[in-house]
Amino acid sequence: MKPPGRRAFSWSGAALRHTVLLATSVLVLLPFVWMVSLSLKSPGEIFQASFSVLPDQWHALENYTAALTAQPLPRFMMNGVIVCGAILILQILVCAPAAYALAKLRFRGREVLFALVLVGLLIPHQVLALPLFILAYQIGILDTYAALIFPFIVSPFGIFLFRQFFKAIPDDLVHAARLDGLSEASIVWRVMVPIAWPAVVAFAIFSVVAHWNDLFWPLIAVRSEELMPPPLGVMAFKNEEAGSDYGPLMAGATLIVAPLVVAFLFAQRWFVDGLSLGAVK
Numbered sequence: 001m002k003p004p005g006r007r008a009f010s011w012s013g014a015a016l017r018h019t020v021l022l023a024t025s026v027l028v029l030l031p032f033v034w035m036v037s038l039s040l041k042s043p044g045e046i047f048q049a050s051f052s053v054l055p056d057q058w059h060a061l062e063n064y065t066a067a068l069t070a071q072p073l074p075r076f077m078m079n080g081v082i083v084c085g086a087i088l089i090l091q092i093l094v095c096a097p098a099a100y101a102l103a104k105l106r107f108r109g110r111e112v113l114f115a116l117v118l119v120g121l122l123i124p125h126q127v128l129a130l131p132l133f134i135l136a137y138q139i140g141i142l143d144t145y146a147a148l149i150f151p152f153i154v155s156p157f158g159i160f161l162f163r164q165f166f167k168a169i170p171d172d173l174v175h176a177a178r179l180d181g182l183s184e185a186s187i188v189w190r191v192m193v194p195i196a197w198p199a200v201v202a203f204a205i206f207s208v209v210a211h212w213n214d215l216f217w218p219l220i221a222v223r224s225e226e227l228m229p230p231p232l233g234v235m236a237f238k239n240e241e242a243g244s245d246y247g248p249l250m251a252g253a254t255l256i257v258a259p260l261v262v263a264f265l266f267a268q269r270w271f272v273d274g275l276s277l278g279a280v281k
Contacts, residue, residue: 032257033053035250035253035254035257036250036254037052037053037054037055038246038247038250039060039063039064039247039250039251039253039254040054040055040058040059040060040063041055041057041059041063041247042055042057042059042062042247043059043245043246043247045057045059046246046247059247060251062247063247063248063250063251064248064251064255066245066247066248066251067237067248067249067251067252067255068255070237070245070248071233071236071237071252072225072226072233073230073233073252073255073256075226075228075233076228076229076230076232076233076234076256077230077233077255077256077259079145079226079227079228079229079230079233080212080229080230080256082145083145083148083149083211083229084207084208084211084212086145086149087149087152087153087207087211088204088207088208090149090153091152091153091154091155091158091203091207092158092193092200092203092204094153094154094155094158095154095155095158095159095162095203096162096188096189096192096193097185097188098159098162099158099159099160099161099162099163099165099166100162100166100184100187100188100192102114102117102159102163103162103163103166103167104166104167104171104174105184114163117156117159117160117163118156118160120156121156121157121160125151125216125217126216128151129216129217129220132151132217133220133221136150136151136221142221142222143221143222143223143224143227144222144227145227147221147222148217148218148221148222148227148229151217152211155203155207157203157206158203158207161199161202161203162196162199162203164199165196165198165199166192166196169192169195169196173191174187174191177190177191205263205264208260208263209260209264211229212229212230212231212256212260213230213231213260214229214231215231215232218231218232219232230256231256233252234249234252234253234256237249237252
């Protein structure tokens, strides 16, 4: 039985942790609550001095209708689905075999290559924007879907995450697959990737969120409205003469964020498993 002093210290520590977590959650969720609240209000109520979460007069139908009709928001979101889906598929096709080679194959220079992967994790993508723009211009893919997809095919984070997970898989399983006559490529896709499904889901969430919300590179790479992804499309609500229409703008932002929230809630168990298992093992 714990002494009274130790029990009181345990309760106080738990209370402190929960207080910090609650305060952090409020800070994280407050901008989203504010965004949804503004999407439900009329223009006059948005700029009033007093603050209320729920509107006095509901203007949700007008704001969300304007968000879907004033600008081609469904087209922007479809562009986001196409770009994020293509990037994710290509990243997995590249990262899984590369991670398997770094985790399970023995060859000269393996550690050097892994060190380069770690260096790649430290380089912000914005640093590479100028050489990538010049390369895209020279090969003639600017203002196309290829310009939005091509720079992100190789993901150092994906290689690192898959390698850590693959290293936790026993080598005996790989040897048994080889004895059964499977090639190295078959081992990757028929043995390693199915076992590492939590890591795949975790990486998919990171990848989709990063590229769905990316504004920097699309702002450089595309100019045509029919190619704009969601963050760039939201900028179309800005009016230099009349000012931004904040009601439809917040409604559009809510519609853009909603699929990410739903996807994360659906996949959160695999997301946590993918990060924790890879880190512990």
